Amino acid sequence: MRLSKNLKNYNQKQSIIMKFLEKYYPVVLAFISFLISVYLWFFIDKEAGMFVGIWVPSILSLAIFIRLVQND
Numbered sequence: 925m926r927l928s929k930n931l932k933n934y935n936q937k938q939s940i941i942m943k944f945l946e947k948y949y950p951v952v953l954a955f956i957s958f959l960i961s962v963y964l965w966f967f968i969d970k971e972a973g974m975f976v977g978i979w980v981p982s983i984l985s986l987a988i989f990i991r992l993v994q995n996d
Contacts, residue, residue: 949987950983950984950986950987951984951987953983954979954980954983954984957976957977957979957980957983958977958980960976961973961974961975961976961977961979961980964976965977
């Protein structure tokens with residue numbers, strides 16, 4: 925009985941985590957890309973920083989497109 929209750933709680937937590945990742949995963953990726961671009965801009969090469977910096981709107985645009993296609 926206790927094992928099935930623990931398994932049910934685990935499945936509920938896993939479901940919540942998966943819903944969170946589905947919704948915010950692109951935002952997390954875009955933020956990581958932004959941080960990498962800032963690091964590249966200030967410490968490595970400004971052109972590389974700009975190149976990685978343009979990934980941010982690309983990632984977010986692709987995420988919006990995918991979400992719109994899934995809703996149709």
